[in-house]
Amino acid sequence: MKTKFQHLFDEKKRVKILVVGDLILDEYIWGSVSRISPEAPVPILESKSENLALGGAANVANNLVALGCDVYLVGGVGKDEKGDKLLELIGNRNIHTDGIFRFVHRPTTSKIRVIAHNQQVLRIDKEDNRPILPETEKKIINYINETVPQMDGVICSDYNKGILTEKVTHTIMHRAKNVKKHVVVDPKGTDFSKYKGCTVITPNQLEVERVAPIKIATQEDLDRAAEYLISLAKAESILVTRGKEGMILYRKKKKPVDIPTVAREVFDVTGAGDTVISVFGMSLFSGFTFEEAARLSNMAAGIVVGKIGTAVVTLNELNQFLQEDMLRTSPTILEVEEAKKIVSLAKNIGKKVVFTNGCYDLIHGGHIEFLQKSRRMGDILILGLNSDDSVRAIKGPNRPIKNQQERANILSALQDVDYIVIFNEQTPENLIRELRPDILVKGDDYKIDQVVGREIVESYGGKVALVPIVKGLSTTNTLDQILQHHKS
Template sequence: MTSEERLSMKEAERILERFKEISVLVIGDLMLDEYIVGDAERISPEAPVPVLLRRERKVGPGGAANVVYNLTSMGAKAIVGGIVGKDAAGEELKRLLSEIGADTTAVIIDESRPTTLKTRIIAHKQQLVRIDHEVRRTIDDDTCNALIERTSPLITHVDAVIISDYAKGVVTSKLTDSLRSAREQHRFLLCGGPKPKNIASFVGFDLLSFNMSEARESAMLNGELSDDYRLIGKTLASRLQIRWLVITRGEEGASLFDMSGWLCDIPSYRVTVYDVAGAGDTFLAAIVLALCCGANFVTAAKIACAAAAAAVCKSGVAPVTVEEIKRIISYGSIAIKGEI
């Protein structure tokens, strides 16, 4: 049947107020986001490029660390598992994670690679260039074993495990195999934000969240890219044996699937978009917390859409709070369209 049920504030508040009771382990590609902000008022005599007069430097958790940042900002307890280099960026990232209340017990130093650092050069509120300092090779067996060993004791105390994959080498089949085995002994939701490169490692997860581009590439129907999101979602959910699957589609909202196929579409909130960077991390954090609080799939996705709407209203990669989610929901409740 077709449903036009709206997410009531009472229902949303009941779930959101429980976020603080939830504990989540996030394992994935940790990054440090760096912003160099200044004024560009002249062209260099050396080359036809602007000269930036630096005014300030800002840093924040990025990649999997941004999922952690959102979890703690929403009131949940977050534990971090991942790799940093033996460098200043790694020390700074660990400090930032500790300052937001995250447990960094399972952050491992790998001296063979640098901490992934993404530096954005900004002038007059416009990004001029981004500089990536990273190594994308898969972590070696010793490092993977160390990560599994460090995270295994922590799994017994969490409600969910999120694998945040940015294709920088941390996510391996050995890692995800260990988590599927652990799930058989301990009751937790196994959730992920995969990249197409590693899609085979996410078979049998409880929840996967893709953006449309990632979903298209991951599905690759008969070796070709399709634009039919319903076919893409149905294919991925069935092929990977996923309990819940979401494709976020920007202004078109989010589409929900299970192994039987398409369930429904949830429209996005109409907000002024300043920056979409990090919105997928916010969506993933919020939907996982809502599911852990007992929300059904559709309700959890509605809350996550509100969280993502709050995120895109901000400049740069920024976390979202429960109060901000409430304001978005009260500003304009959304209906869902589709067959459920």
């Protein structure tokens, strides 16, 4: 998946996506609350600033543009001031607007969110859900028929505001099938049969519970409900988003894939569903598998909920998250070539790599304190561990007490040690030359000019640091004390 993702940066041809759905103007009022109204038991907001953002299908289009896609947007806005503002915002994002038509009989849909101290305290919706006029519906259908063949895929963003009528939806599915294009649907309402023929539907769990005639109390109930909806929509797959529980990908005659959430901090879930369908659709249309697309969209959701307001995720943010994910999920004990890749990934995302080395036979408190201090000097600590042969050559035939695998396993359990590389030479010079750490650390029982690898590290601009050690603590002293105690 990571190799495919890199191709998104390399491709000269941008992914062309048709987005059809309800366009919404998101309005934000930012302020603070310090008192309660004397007129009613409600907070008084002291307004500080206001801003406008793209919402609904327009936010899906905005997400896709941020991901480097060429987006054609289909929908409608009112012939009013808010419609003018929404069209201006859309145009500023270089989204194609030929498929956006003006309503005469209804206003532009808008959502006003009041934010105090970075928390949403109120939302006001202004909308008219009457069906669109037949003449508007016909214009939309004609545009879809003309445009779908030139697209890499279609996303339907249904907010149940009237754009995705039965006729419009049928046209999308029929035209896409004829030209073999994927259609991904973010559904609304209680009738998923209108999406019949789509590739994937992406409801949240609450929407699944509303639509499926199955009371969901267990995982097995959710599995059966998902199977029901796949059959109802004649879809290839269903991606059920579950908030803090992550998401589950279902496919015909395949085991469900449970994908845990990767969100670190959640500030605002506004627009997270738009981000999910945007990244999922882009990935699927770019040749990713269903599972790869789902995992990428899950990562994107984890990023966007850490932002305030209707936000987007960029390719660079996803790329950084992927690289950090590789760092998090890589095994601790590595071969040299694996460690080189980890160092490269870490440096690519601005992390500082610290290196130290030693035998670490019979680990004691002095070792722990030294490793803690070393780790605090950077973001990642790599420990070069002398192999058994190396220890014998340095310490004598009766060492090590613990073999290299035992020593590595114990060290890997320490939270301050990120990675371990076992080396056979008596000194780590070759390993340092291969890894090129930012900082080389040794104990202050050495002098700077005695540190093996100093010249290598300093030659490319790295630093050498000496860390105070705990006096009197060493493996040799520990062994001497054990022998002395045994003799007595």
